[in-house]
Amino acid sequence: MTMTDKNASAATIAVDDAADTRAVRQAHPLVRWLGASGTWVLLLDIALIALFSIISPGNVFWSLQNLESMLLAGTVTVLLALGIALLLGAGAIDLSVGSNLVFSSVVAALTIQALAPYGVPLAITMGAIAALLAGALFGLLNGVIIGLFDVNSLIATLGTTGVGLAAALLLTGGSDIGGMPAELQAGFGLNTVLGFIPVPFLIAVVSCVVLTVILRRTRFGSRTLAIGSLRLAAERSGVRVRWHLLTLAVMTGVLAGISGFISLSQFGATTVTGHSNDALAAVTAVVIGGTRLEGGRVSLAGAVWGTALSVILQGGLVIMGVPSFWQLGALGLVLIVAVVLDRIQAHRRPVL
Amino acid sequence: MSNDATRPKIAIAGRHLAKKFGHVQALSDASITVPSGKVVALFGDNGAGKSTFLKLLLGIHHKDAGELIIGDEAVELHSVRDSQELGVDCVYQDLALAPDLSVVDNMFLGHEVPVRGALGRLGFVDRKEMEERADDALRRLSIKLPSLRVAVQDLSGGQRQAVAVARAVMWSKTAVLMDEPTAALGARQSEIVCDLMRTVAASGLGVLVVSHDLPRVLKVADDVTIIWRGKTALEAPAAGLTVPEVVSTMVGYQVGEAA
Numbered sequence: 001m002t003m004t005d006k007n008a009s010a011a012t013i014a015v016d017d018a019a020d021t022r023a024v025r026q027a028h029p030l031v032r033w034l035g036a037s038g039t040w041v042l043l044l045d046i047a048l049i050a051l052f053s054i055i056s057p058g059n060v061f062w063s064l065q066n067l068e069s070m071l072l073a074g075t076v077t078v079l080l081a082l083g084i085a086l087l088l089g090a091g092a093i094d095l096s097v098g099s100n101l102v103f104s105s106v107v108a109a110l111t112i113q114a115l116a117p118y119g120v121p122l123a124i125t126m127g128a129i130a131a132l133l134a135g136a137l138f139g140l141l142n143g144v145i146i147g148l149f150d151v152n153s154l155i156a157t158l159g160t161t162g163v164g165l166a167a168a169l170l171l172t173g174g175s176d177i178g179g180m181p182a183e184l185q186a187g188f189g190l191n192t193v194l195g196f197i198p199v200p201f202l203i204a205v206v207s208c209v210v211l212t213v214i215l216r217r218t219r220f221g222s223r224t225l226a227i228g229s230l231r232l233a234a235e236r237s238g239v240r241v242r243w244h245l246l247t248l249a250v251m252t253g254v255l256a257g258i259s260g261f262i263s264l265s266q267f268g269a270t271t272v273t274g275h276s277n278d279a280l281a282a283v284t285a286v287v288i289g290g291t292r293l294e295g296g297r298v299s300l301a302g303a304v305w306g307t308a309l310s311v312i313l314q315g316g317l318v319i320m321g322v323p324s325f326w327q328l329g330a331l332g333l334v335l336i337v338a339v340v341l342d343r344i345q346a347h348r349r350p351v352l
Numbered sequence: 353m354s355n356d357a358t359r360p361k362i363a364i365a366g367r368h369l370a371k372k373f374g375h376v377q378a379l380s381d382a383s384i385t386v387p388s389g390k391v392v393a394l395f396g397d398n399g400a401g402k403s404t405f406l407k408l409l410l411g412i413h414h415k416d417a418g419e420l421i422i423g424d425e426a427v428e429l430h431s432v433r434d435s436q437e438l439g440v441d442c443v444y445q446d447l448a449l450a451p452d453l454s455v456v457d458n459m460f461l462g463h464e465v466p467v468r469g470a471l472g473r474l475g476f477v478d479r480k481e482m483e484e485r486a487d488d489a490l491r492r493l494s495i496k497l498p499s500l501r502v503a504v505q506d507l508s509g510g511q512r513q514a515v516a517v518a519r520a521v522m523w524s525k526t527a528v529l530m531d532e533p534t535a536a537l538g539a540r541q542s543e544i545v546c547d548l549m550r551t552v553a554a555s556g557l558g559v560l561v562v563s564h565d566l567p568r569v570l571k572v573a574d575d576v577t578i579i580w581r582g583k584t585a586l587e588a589p590a591a592g593l594t595v596p597e598v599v600s601t602m603v604g605y606q607v608g609e610a611a
Contacts, residue, residue: 218475219464222457229450236448237462238433296452 038302052316083252091228091295092153098278099164104260131261139253143246178269189265228295363558369418439525451505510541
């Protein structure tokens with residue numbers, strides 16, 4: 001066979017053989033939206049709101065006051081969930097966000113205490129900056145262990161969970177720091193817009209929008225999902241995977257730092273022992289919302305709906321006079337159903 | 353398809369390469385030459401050193417001795433990035449595609465096209481531009497896919513292979529290496545991939561293909577290199593070689609060094 005007829009035979013081949021019927025076209029956006037598990041959680045949220053509104057005594061569930069308290073209750077979890085969802089997208093996790101929150105709030109409280117004599121606005125501003133930096137530093141520690149030393153993120157952040165909490169306890173001497181200036185709560189933590197939207201909730205909304213844009217529209221976002229989808233593919237394409245994981249860990253840390261400041265400004269005091277379940281609550285919300293634990297798929301909106309589900313259940317059951325531990329069980333059940341549904345879907349997908 | 357005057361004669365070559373891992377001499381005297389515009393098949397029995405050979409050519413491992421040539425010039429490679437910068441890309445046996453990402457995002461992973469202006473410097477990507485360029489690259493190889501936005505995991509085996517080949521061709525300027533490109537495929541899809549090799553070579557790139565699929569690859573290759581126990585046992589034109597001849601060289605009958 002000569003060169004020329006080899007080349008001639010090559011020119012007109014297409015990979016469209018009839019045997020390849022497994023290949024699918026991309027579905028209509030509306031169909032995909034309905035198919036995403038985050039959508040079902042949103043619908044469940046709406047159904048529960050309707051249900052609790054109807055059956056609560058005097059329909060008190062359906063009130064701006066209750067809405068405000070639920071938004072307030074969900075803000076911190078949403079912020080922590082956003083960070084965890086991003087990390088999960090890259091196949092990593094951060095279980096230390098609760099400890100980070102506590103550590104950051106302690107650093108902020110000490111800063112505010114120290115600077116209060118120089119003026120309350122200055123003290124509060126510096127406290128916010130201190131919380132952000134403390135969160136970022138905590139995230140950097142996680143990132144160095146996970147990214148640069150290539151340690152499994154579950155183990156690494158399990159370790160820093162203890163370290164962070166210990167640091168917070170050492171800084172406070174074991175008791176919470178109170179006596180924050182009244183302006184912290186009135187001006188920020190418990191302040192509202194339009195009378196029912198807590199100011200910190202707006203930060204959560206803005207964070208969600210910004211991170212969604214980063215995830216969907218930037219190189220950083222698609223590389224995050226590539227790392228979680230198949231780390232080897234990202235490495236072979238020249239993506240600096242370890243630095244990328246470090247950056248994600250710092251971003252998650254900053255979100256935890258913001259959460260720490262918000263928590264401090266809501267309660268007017270640190271709550272050192274009150275956040276041991278925060279990380280797991282955030283992971284639950286994220287996974288219910290359709291983010292895959294194994295990486296490669298993230299739904300930030302889903303994380304918000306998942307958080308809302310937990311808040312609605314909690315609020316609704318309390319108003320109904322049902323012991324709140326039912327909420328834990330119901331949430332656990334939804335988590336299991338969400339994951340099982342995802343598995344069933346995965347099994348239906350053709351494998352090579 | 354391209355201006356032959358600007359093409360190097362030798363796309364990629366290795367001369368007398370040696371590599372030792374601990375006490376194991378994986379390669380002792382391996383040579384191969386892949387001219388631009390030609391398909392060269394690399395055959396060898398399991399353990400003959402084929403994958404070590406490929407990894408030296410790609411810079412994944414560093415050679416102990418010998419000479420590497422890319423684009424007519426002697427080079428030293430210290431990482432995959434070095435060979436990538438010299439225009440050499442590889443279609444790995446496991447394809448290395450991210451299953452959750454779309455065809456476009458996979459083809460541009462690590463080479464994303466930024467949008468114009470300030471947003472581009474912030475890392476915003478121009479998916480429309482990327483889609484057009486990916487579509488163009490696929491069309492030049494006569495590859496048709498249902499959609500470029502579909503996730504790679506929703507493609508068939510042959511389509512994935514085609515995407516991996518197209519991606520490697522898109523980012524390579526001198527040579528494309530293919531490691532067992534037909535191993536996971538059926539007969540019809542293997543034919544398609546072999547035809548792709550011809551199309552890629554016709555565009556002026558050197559193509560090196562490692563394969564166990566002797567009959568099919570013998571038909572498509574211009575030259576054949578056979579390694580046996582870490583040494584090149586044969587470098588010859590494919591025309592005139594038969595499968596039994598190749599097999600007997602692969603297992604060492606005609607080299608006269610059988611232990």
